[in-house]
Amino acid sequence: xxxxxxxxxxxxxxxxxxxxxxxxxxxxxxxxxxxxxxxxxxxxxxxxxxxxxxxxxxxxxxxxxxxxxxxxxxxxxxxxxxxxxxxxxxxxxxxxxxxxxxxxxxxxxxxx
Amino acid sequence: xxxxxxxxxxxxxxxxxxxxxxxxxxxxxxxxxxxxxxxxxxxxxxxxxxxxxxxxxxxxxxxxxxxxxxxxxxxxxxxxxxxxxxxxxxxxxxxxxxxxxxxxxxxxxx
Numbered sequence: 229x230x231x232x233x234x235x236x237x238x239x240x241x242x243x244x245x246x247x248x249x250x251x252x253x254x255x256x257x258x259x260x261x262x263x264x265x266x267x268x269x270x271x272x273x274x275x276x277x278x279x280x281x282x283x284x285x286x287x288x289x290x291x292x293x294x295x296x297x298x299x300x301x302x303x304x305x306x307x308x309x310x311x312x313x314x315x316x317x318x319x320x321x322x323x324x325x326x327x328x329x330x331x332x333x334x335x336x337x338x339x340x
Numbered sequence: 341x342x343x344x345x346x347x348x349x350x351x352x353x354x355x356x357x358x359x360x361x362x363x364x365x366x367x368x369x370x371x372x373x374x375x376x377x378x379x380x381x382x383x384x385x386x387x388x389x390x391x392x393x394x395x396x397x398x399x400x401x402x403x404x405x406x407x408x409x410x411x412x413x414x415x416x417x418x419x420x421x422x423x424x425x426x427x428x429x430x431x432x433x434x435x436x437x438x439x440x441x442x443x444x445x446x447x448x449x450x
Contacts, residue, residue: 271344271428271440271442271443272383274438274439277437316380318383320382322438327371327373327432328373328385329373329383329385330385332382334382
C-alpha cells in the first residue's frame with residue numbers, strides 16, 4: 229500500500245533563517261506531488277506541483293521554492309523565512325491521472 | 341485561486357442528526373471530490389464523483405452533483421461525534437491539479 233511521510237510535524241524558525249521540509253512517498257511510482265499551504269481557518273492554497281523528477285510548477289510567486297531530486301521525494305525550501313511564511317504546510321500525491329490526492333500529516337511552521 | 345466555495349462555513353448538530361454541506365464552483369470540471377480534515381491533521385479523501393454522475397454513496401455519505409448549477413452537496417447521515425471535522429470540496433479540471441474550497445467546519449454534539 230502507498231504511504232506518504234512528511235516531516236517535521238512542527239517547526240519554529242526565526243525570521244531570516246532557511247527552511248527545508250521533506251516529503252517522501254512509498255508504494256507507488258511516478259506520482260504527481262504537491263505542496264499546499266493552509267492559513268488558519270482557510271482553504272488550501274496550491275504552492276507547487278511536480279509531474280516528474282526535476283519538473284516543478286509554481287502556482288504563486290513567493291519566498292519559497294520546491295525541488296524533486298528523486299521520483300518520490302519532494303522538498304519545500306526557503307533561503308530566508310518571512311513572518312508571512314507561517315502556516316500549515318501539506319504535502320500530497322496523486323496518480324498520473326490526477327484524481328484523488330493523498331495527504332501527509334502536515335507541518336505546522338511558525339516563523340518568529 | 342480557490343474555485344470551490346462550501347456552505348455553510350460552520351455547522352453544529354446533535355449526534356444522530358443528518359449533516360448537509362454544499363459546494364459551488366465556477367468552471368467546468370472533470371470530477372468533484374470531498375475531503376475531511378481533523379484539526380491539525382492532513383486531509384483524508386472521502387469520495388469522488390465524476391462530471392457524468394449525479395449521485396454517489398459511500399457508507400453514511402451521500403454526494404450529489406448538479407453540473408448545470410455547478411454545485412454539489414455532501415450528506416452525512418446519522419452523524420456521530422467522531423464526524424466532527426472540517427470538510428472540503430475540491431474540483432478537478434485538468435490532469436494534475438485540485439482546487440479546494442475553504443471548508444465547512446462540522447461540530448457534532450454528543
